[in-house]
Amino acid sequence: MLLTLFGVSFLVFAAFEIIPGDPAISKLGTDATPEMIAALREQMGLNRPFIVRYFDWLGDCIRGDFGRSYSYNRTVISMIGDKLPITVTMTIISMLLVIAVSIPVALLLAKYMGSTIDRAGYISNQILMAVPSFFLGILITYIFGLTLRFFTPGGYISYRQNFAGFIGYLLAPSVAIAIPKCAMSVKLLRSAILEEWNKDYVRTAYSRGNSTMQVMYRHVLKNALIPLITFWGMAVADMIAGSIVVEQVFNIPGLGRILLTSISNRDYPVVEAIILLIAVVVIVMNLIVDILYRCIDPRISK
Secondary structure, eight states: HHHHHHHHHHHHHHHHHHHOOOOOHHHHHHTTHHHHHHHHHHTTTTTTTTTHHHHHHHHHHHOOOOOOOOOTBHHHHHHHHHHHHHHHHHHHHHHHHHHHHHHHHHHHHHHHSHHHHHHHHHHHHHHHHHHHHHHHHHIIIIIIISSSSSSSTOOOOOOOHHHHHHHHHHHHHHHHHHHHHHHHHHHHHHHHHOOOOOOOHHHHHHHHTOOOHHHHIIHHHHHHHHHHHHHHHHHHHHHHHHHHHHHHHTTSSSSSHHHHHHHHOOHHHHHHHHHHHHHHHHHHHHHHHHHHEEEEEEGOOO
C-alpha cells in the first residue's frame, strides 16, 4: 500500500510539471510582467528543482499538511474538509442502493433463468449499463424535478442547515450514480450464481435434505459473492470519481466542483490532494476486499 501511494504521489506531482500552464500566470493574469511572474513563482516555491519540491510536498503530506490553495489562500485540508462529507455521503447512499437492489434482482433472474423475466432483465441490464450517470441525472432532473416536482433542481440544501433535507436532495444524484452499477452487479451476480449452481457441492447439499432456498442462501450465494465484492470495491472509487460530473448536473458543491475549478485555475495543491485522496480510497477498498475474501471463504487464506 505504501509503495503504491508513493508511486501515485510521484506521478500526480510529475503530471503537473509536464502539462502546460503556470499557476503564477493564472493568478496574476496574462498582463503581468515577467518580473511580477518571477517574484510570485519564487514566493510559491515554484522556482526550486522539481525533485526538491516533490519531497518537500511529500513530507508535508505525511504530516497532514497538503499546502495552501493558490486561488483561495486557504489550507487545502480545510477546503477538502468542507466538501468531502457531501461526496462521501452521496457515495454511501449510492452503494447502499446498489447492494439493496442488485442482490434480490440477481437472485430473481437466476431463479427464473431462460424465462421472460430473465430475458427482460438481461435487456434492461444491457441498456442501463450503457447509459452514463450524467445522462441519467439529466433525465431524473427533467422527469422528477421539473415535471413531477419531487425536488427542486439546483436547490441544494447544506448538511449544516438541514440534514434530512440534505439527504433528500442527494437521493436523486445517488440514484443516477447507482443505476449503472446496479446493472453491472446484477449481471455479475447472476452469472456467478448460475456458474456455482452446476458445481458438485450443490448436489451434495441437496442430498443432505436442503431445500432450494437453503442451498441458494447458505451455499451458492456465499460463493457467488466473491467476484461481486471485487466489483463493489472498485465501484466505490469509481462512484467518487464519477460523481464529479453528476455534481455539476445537480448543482452540488462537492469535491467535483472544487476539482474542476482547481484544474481550470491551475491550483495544483488542491488537485494533487484530491487525486491522492481518491488513490487512498482505491487502495483501502482493495484491502477491505481482500479481508472480506477471507471472511467469506477461509480457503483463500491457505
